[in-house]
Amino acid sequence: MDDDTETYILLLLSDSNLPTGSFVASSGLESYVKHGFASSSSSAADATVEFVRNSLSSYARSALPFVSDAHRAVMEYSSHQEMDGKEGVGTDKSLDDILKALTDLDGLYQAMTLNHVSRRASMSQGVALLTLYSKGFSRPPTLSAFSGAESRDHESRMQILLDQFKLKVRREEVFGHLPICWGALTAALGLNLERAQYLHLFLHARSILSASVRLNDLGPYGAQQILLHAVRPLVATEATRCRNLRTGLLDNSVEGFDEAALGPANTWPLGEILAGRHDLQHSRIFNS
Template identity: 30%
Template sequence: MVKLTFDDGATDGMHEQLGSELLQWRQWQLLDSVLPTGGFAHSYGLEAAIQTTFVTNPIDLKSYIVQVLENTGSLLLPFVYCACKSPDIVAWSKLDRLLEATLTNEVSRKASASQGSALLRVAASVYLEVPSLKEMRDKFLGSGSVYFHHAPIFGLICGFLGFDSSTTQRMYMFMAMRDVISAATRLNLVGPLGASVLQHQLALVAEEMMKKWMDRPVDEACQVAPMLDVVQGCHQYLFSRLFCS
């Protein structure tokens, strides 16, 4: 029998490097579309925007995505930032309840809670080295005292895993852009190649939005593109629909 052994003679610098590299693997996993968090079941109101002719062509789509990024930055990044900066379960629960009161339509509230709950379920199962995730899920699931909204859950998980707040906020903006462009592809508004080109073109816009709204406290959270909120609220009235929101 061959016994595998590991050399414990690594220097502190080597351990730090391994920790940094492992953090990159975690980052890629969180951003991977394969991660079963339910994000691709939502279109950020795009499906309703198309059916109400708010978006009718690729030019409208690009403008719509910019507004989605603006709203994501202005409204949700403060919750991501605060949860990541101080990863504490008590503070997170307060942020979660505050976001529940802040979101202004039923569709976006349900979508946020659904994605957040799915993300916590995955994180509690995958990141066993962070037992707090499973403990908080076991404690709060079904209690009715929290709503598991996606933005504070994402920030909390990233904080527990050791991501800095800037990286966490940039990741959140990327996911918003990725998901709405994916929805546009499945709604046949743009092809797969056109979607890739569009994502590349909007990367700089997303970065500018992130820097504009990053590191803000939750009392500065606001919506700067209210029409998107109105359109998304119409989703539940669509006769036929592909997405949950």
């Protein structure tokens, strides 16, 4: 895929109007503010930046390994299908293999997400991404003239894969967590891994700032200033630091895989505790 096409996909995925459910989640910010932790900072802007820094650091370390492995698995499946074609037993087995890989990743993320509130938000946004692909990014027959046969074949394979995974979510055979669905979605759209990782972290940070505006801690202009001047280096740092992390599930052999150094981990226990206490608030705006 050429750079212009990838850039266009980035613009589509960064659109705040996409129905992905991100605006009902604060990633623990509401609980953080209600429990008084923001009051220790000199200003609301400083408190928000500090929360974004801690949340982004922990989320990058815990979620990016799953984004990377899901993306890698779908890209390998796509390459295999392009080489071997769509017919025959090998294709069915390959589809089963990729679904099993995504299911295993999803199960591990469920086990490593330490509180029910974060799990609930992740599952809600994950299935929204799968729906977005089938209803928003799939090509209707009326627009088939705008693509070649090879492109239509690829889109058809990706449609079948994501529809099958979504069906497993509906049957409650898998959870459908956000990082796994994001990795699968961006791979299906042809976005390279580095850009998929960076955009995922950017959207996480942007959703926190959006929540801060809705909580009336920041104004919309102040949030944009923070997004431009403070968030950009934070996202770049975490994307670089965590870009090579993996879960270890997709490796042929786990020998030699340093889980402590290269695997997913939660690095902000306070954030997990506060997120888990979200439902205990007397009144709340967000679901997480």
